[in-house]
Amino acid sequence: MSGTSKALPARPPATLASRLATTNVLWIFVVLVALVLFFTAVQPNFANPLNIRSIAADNAALLVLAVGMTFVIVSAGIDLSIGSVLIFSGVVAAKVMLAVGGDPRDPSAGAADAGWGVIGLGILAGLLAGLAWGVINGLLVAKARVPPLIATLGTLGMALGASYLLTGGTDVRGIPRQLAGTLGFGLVLNSVPWLVVIAAGVAVVLGLVLAYTRFGRYTYAIGSNPEAARRVGIRVDRHLIKVYALMGLLSGLAGVMSLAHFSTTTISGHSADNLAAIAAVVLGGTSLFGGSGRVTGTVIGVLIPAVLQSGFVTIGVNPYWQNVAVGAVLVAAVYLDQVRRRARERA
Amino acid sequence: MTTPLLEARALVKTYGHVQALRGANFTAYAGEVVALIGDNGAGKSTLVSCLSGTSQADAGEVWFEGRQVRLDSPAHAQRLGIEVVYQDLALAADLDPAANLFLGRELMRPGVLGWFGVLDRRRMREEATAAFGELGIELPDAGTRVSSLSGGQRQSVAVARSVAWASKVIFMDEPTAALGVVQRERVLDVMRRVRDRGIAVVLISHNMPEVLAVADRVEVLRLGQRVARFDIAGVSLDDLVGAMTGALDVTDGAA
Ligand SMILES: Nc1ncnc2c1ncn2[C@@H]1O[C@H](COP(=O)(O)OP(=O)(O)O)[C@@H](O)[C@H]1O
Ligand SMILES: [Mg+2]
Numbered sequence: 384m385s386g387t388s389k390a391l392p393a394r395p396p397a398t399l400a401s402r403l404a405t406t407n408v409l410w411i412f413v414v415l416v417a418l419v420l421f422f423t424a425v426q427p428n429f430a431n432p433l434n435i436r437s438i439a440a441d442n443a444a445l446l447v448l449a450v451g452m453t454f455v456i457v458s459a460g461i462d463l464s465i466g467s468v469l470i471f472s473g474v475v476a477a478k479v480m481l482a483v484g485g486d487p488r489d490p491s492a493g494a495a496d497a498g499w500g501v502i503g504l505g506i507l508a509g510l511l512a513g514l515a516w517g518v519i520n521g522l523l524v525a526k527a528r529v530p531p532l533i534a535t536l537g538t539l540g541m542a543l544g545a546s547y548l549l550t551g552g553t554d555v556r557g558i559p560r561q562l563a564g565t566l567g568f569g570l571v572l573n574s575v576p577w578l579v580v581i582a583a584g585v586a587v588v589l590g591l592v593l594a595y596t597r598f599g600r601y602t603y604a605i606g607s608n609p610e611a612a613r614r615v616g617i618r619v620d621r622h623l624i625k626v627y628a629l630m631g632l633l634s635g636l637a638g639v640m641s642l643a644h645f646s647t648t649t650i651s652g653h654s655a656d657n658l659a660a661i662a663a664v665v666l667g668g669t670s671l672f673g674g675s676g677r678v679t680g681t682v683i684g685v686l687i688p689a690v691l692q693s694g695f696v697t698i699g700v701n702p703y704w705q706n707v708a709v710g711a712v713l714v715a716a717v718y719l720d721q722v723r724r725r726a727r728e729r730a
Numbered sequence: 731m732t733t734p735l736l737e738a739r740a741l742v743k744t745y746g747h748v749q750a751l752r753g754a755n756f757t758a759y760a761g762e763v764v765a766l767i768g769d770n771g772a773g774k775s776t777l778v779s780c781l782s783g784t785s786q787a788d789a790g791e792v793w794f795e796g797r798q799v800r801l802d803s804p805a806h807a808q809r810l811g812i813e814v815v816y817q818d819l820a821l822a823a824d825l826d827p828a829a830n831l832f833l834g835r836e837l838m839r840p841g842v843l844g845w846f847g848v849l850d851r852r853r854m855r856e857e858a859t860a861a862f863g864e865l866g867i868e869l870p871d872a873g874t875r876v877s878s879l880s881g882g883q884r885q886s887v888a889v890a891r892s893v894a895w896a897s898k899v900i901f902m903d904e905p906t907a908a909l910g911v912v913q914r915e916r917v918l919d920v921m922r923r924v925r926d927r928g929i930a931v932v933l934i935s936h937n938m939p940e941v942l943a944v945a946d947r948v949e950v951l952r953l954g955q956r957v958a959r960f961d962i963a964g965v966s967l968d969d970l971v972g973a974m975t976g977a978l979d980v981t982d983g984a985a
Contacts, residue, residue, distance in 0.1 A: 596847040597836050600825070604833055607822035614784060614820050615834030616805030674824030 408668050408680045415683050415690065422694035429697045436576060440568070442689045443578035444469070444637040444644070446682065448656060449663040450589050451633035453681045456664050457593070458626050459606040459673025460524060460531040465634045466656030467542035468516040472638030473648045474546045476509030477555040484559065493557010502562045509642070510635040516542055517631015521624030539657070546650050555648045567643035578640055585633065590678030602626060606673025662688065662713045670720050687712075733796045735760045735930045736781060736812070736899050741790035743776050743954075750776040751787065752954035758899060758930040763921055765933045765941040768951035769974050774934050775817060777951065778901045782814045783807035795898075805834075811898030815905050817934075819888040823877035827869055827887045828858035830876055831894060861894045862886070865920050881908040889917060899930045906940060918944045938967050950974055 422429040448465050455462045483504055484497030494501060516538055523534035569577050593599035601622050604612045613619050641649060667684030669676025692705040738756040742749070750773045758764050768774050779785040781792060783801035791798050794810055801807045804814075821830050832854045838844035855873075862869055867886040869879070876884055885908055892900050902921070906914040921931050921944055935941050941948060948965065950958040950973040958973035971977075 592847075595849060595851075597838070597849055598847055600829060600833075600836060600849060603824055604822040604829075607824035608820065611820040611822050612833070614804050614814075614816065616803065616808060617834050674822070 408677060408683070411666060411668060411680065411683050411687065415687050418687065418690050418694060422690070422697060426697045429694060434693065434697070436574075436579075438686075438689050438693045439579045440576040440644070442685055443576070443582035444640045445656070445659055445663065445689075446582040446685045447585050447633050447637045447640065448660040449667075449681050449685050450586050450678055451630040452660040452664045453667070453669055453676055453678055454589070454593065454602055454626050455531075455630050456661070456669050456671060457606045457673060457676045458602050458623060459609070460623070460626070461661070461671075462520060462531065462535045462627065462630050463657045464516065464520060464535040464538040464542055465630065465637075465660060466653035467539045467546065468513050468631055468634035469638040469641060469653050469656060470648065470650050471516065471542040471546045471549075472509040472513040472635035473642040474549050474555060474650065475512040476505040476639050476642055477558055477648050478549060479508040480505035480559055480562075481555065481557060485557070491557075493555075495557050495560050497559040498561065502559050505559075505562075506639050509639045510632060513635020513638060514628055514632045517628040517634070518624065520631060521627030524627060525620040525623040543650075546648075550648065550650060552650070554650055556646075558642060558646050562643045563646045565643075566640065567646060578644060581636075581640065585636070586678055586682055589629075590682075593678055598622075598625075603674055606675075608674075659688070662709055665713055665716050665720075666709070668716075670724070671717055672720070672724060732759060734758060734793070735795060737793040738777065738781060739791040739793065741777065741780055741787040741792075743773075743780060743785070743787050749954055751780070751790075753790065754951065754954055755956045756781070756949060756951075757959075758932055759947075760898070760930055761925055761928045762946040763925050763931040763933055763944050765935060765945035765948045766951060767935065767938075767941060767948060767970060767974060772951040772974075773954040774951055775903055776954075778814060778903055778932070778934065781807075781899075782812055782901060784814070808895065811896060812901075813892035813896035813899070814901040815888050815892045815903060817903040817907075819884055821876050821884060821888055824875055826873050826875055827862070827879070827890075828855045828873075830887055831858045831861060831891045833891075835895070858890075862890050865890050865893060865923075866916055882910060882913040885909055885917070886913070889920060893920060893924055896924070896929055899932065900924060901932045901934070903934045904936065905933070906935065906937065914940070938970055941970070942967065952976055 419430070428434070448469070452462060452465070480494045480497060480501050484494035484501030486492050486494075486496065520535055520538055523529045523538070524531045527534075566577050566581075571577055571580050593602065601612065601617055604617065605619055605622060609619050663684035664676065664681050665671060665684070666687055667676070667680025667682070669680060688705055688709045691708055692702050695702045695704055734757045736758045738754060740753040740755060741751045742753055743751040754773060754777055756766065756777060766774055766777070776785070780787045781801070783804045783806050786802065792801055793799065799810070822833060825833070837850040837854050837857075839848045839850045844850075865886070867890055869883060869886070876887060879887070885905060889902070889905055892902070906917050909917065918940065921933065925931050933941065933945060942962065942965075945962050947962060948960040948970060949956055950970070952974060957976070960969060
């Protein structure tokens with residue numbers, strides 16, 4: 384591929400570059416389809432609707448995170464704190480629901496019988512908690528000029544520590560049953576999990592925002608050349624704060640989704656969420672150097688490890704091979720991207 | 731004499747302990763090509779950044795259309811009709827030429843979609859193609875990323891962007907440095923055409939034949955100060971080089 388782009392400048396064929404950009408997405412889509420076909424061929428049970436539904440539901444929160452991460456990485460940033468922010472948001476949401484909707488005569492039941500008013504308040508609190516961490520990340524990166532890797536590594540520790548302080552290290556239980564029954568494992572029209580509907584909605588809306596709006600274009604421009612963006616009058620700092628704030632808000636949403644799905648906070652369960660989200664984004668063809676990428680790619684990038692994992696289980700291969708495979712593909716994807724960039728710069 | 735369109739008066743700019751500008755003066759009139767020349771490190775790029783809002787002078791005044799102004803941001807300068815073709819081009823390489831042309835000034839779809847921030851990509855493409863065409867710039871396709879264009883084509887995009895938006899002054903910091911002979915001629919042509927629209931074109935160049943070919947006036951900067959001004963008529967290459975190197979001692983006011 385490096386050969387092609389090196390040859391471009393002399394007389395670039397009209398659509399080659401744009402086709403290259405799309406072929407990345409197309410290519411991994413082919414991989415996804417091939418994987419699905421392969422697992423189905425080996426074990427027809429793989430493609431049954433229940434299995435597909437559970438793959439989708441289990442990965443809904445990750446998709447929400449990865450969509451936010453797409454914006455962050457396109458802006459040439461990174462956010463390592465998302466797993467901790469997810470936990471923190473879930474803890475805040477749960478604590479608020481318990482504080483407002485707990486039954487004082489029966490503390491052990493928590494807020495299990497609480498209604499939608501209480502649930503709504505808790506969800507709002509969780510989203511705001513995520514948003515707040517996102518704004519902090521944004522301020523650190525854009526205003527304090529702390530490199531995103533370090534800034535978000537710091538907030539990763541802080542948000543996780545704060546979650547342990549708030550809970551004393553034990554998961555919060557007694558989440559409203561109504562929340563778990565609908566958002567957690569309820570189905571829309573008796574077929575599609577709520578979690579999937581929400582994640583898909585987030586992906587579609589933000590995919591359109593990235594591709595078709597000024598907000599998206601500024602994200603690409605800043606990831607591509609922040610100095611150029613500054614010189615044409617784009618408020619780079621403010622935009623970056625918005626991007627990290629969006630990531631925080633989505634981490635908050637993922638926290639609420641996870642709280643509903645598991646009926647409890649899962650404070651020890653999200654240490655690899657950042658890696659999973661970054662891997663999905665990069666597998667989906669987004670450049671770690673910023674400036675290019677699409678949400679469509681990210682969706683596929685979430686699905687490939689998910690299908691691998693589930694596929695290995697169904698065909699009886701140790702599912703930990705999924706981690707090995709995804710790790711290898713991730714490194715290869717970044718390597719290829721780097722080669723491509725270097726070839727372009729030489730030209 | 732008419733009032734200058736843009737004027738720098740005794741600008742001082744210090745970076746650490748480097749004095750990039752030490753009381754530099756500069757004048758540009760509407761409808762002229764004025765060359766700003768000087769040795770490497772003379773302060774040309776710094777002067778341009780102070781006159782285009784990219785950086786602020788530590789002391790001195792900037793006058794625009796007969797009034798003193800404080801150019802506190804590039805956006806402010808752009809609102810006044812001042813544009814710059816930067817030496818490093820300042821393009822977003824991952825975006826296409828049309829997106830670069832409209833960067834920071836995107837056109838929105840009418841109605842509700844525009845309210846949601848949806849871009850009018852088709853109109854931007856059409857208008858960009860027209861703007862490139864007007865300057866005789868051929869681009870393979872408005873949808874190609876700038877990173878896959880040749881050096882000359884990138885330069886053309888940067889020039890076209892500034893020309894499209896400049897209504898008063900356009901600074902070009904070594905706009906032909908990366909170009910071949912044919913493309914260089916084309917950019918010089920663009921400068922003449924822009925000048926004929928009544929815009930002040932400030933050309934920064936190390937290429938003296940080029941300066942002599944296109945400029946109406948020349949101002950010379952040395953060690954952060956204006957040391958000479960020439961009308962192009964009757965000036966020789968030796969005069970220019972002499973003023974740049976300090977061999978020829980001319981005072982600031984000399985015409
Ligand atoms: N951002 C900066 N930081 C430090 N020094 C600078 C900076 N910009 C310019 N200078 C210094 O100021 C002087 C003038 O530079 P410059 O304006 O780029 O000159 P020219 O464009 O005429 O070659 C040089 O000595 C240069 O090293
Ligand atoms: Mg310079």
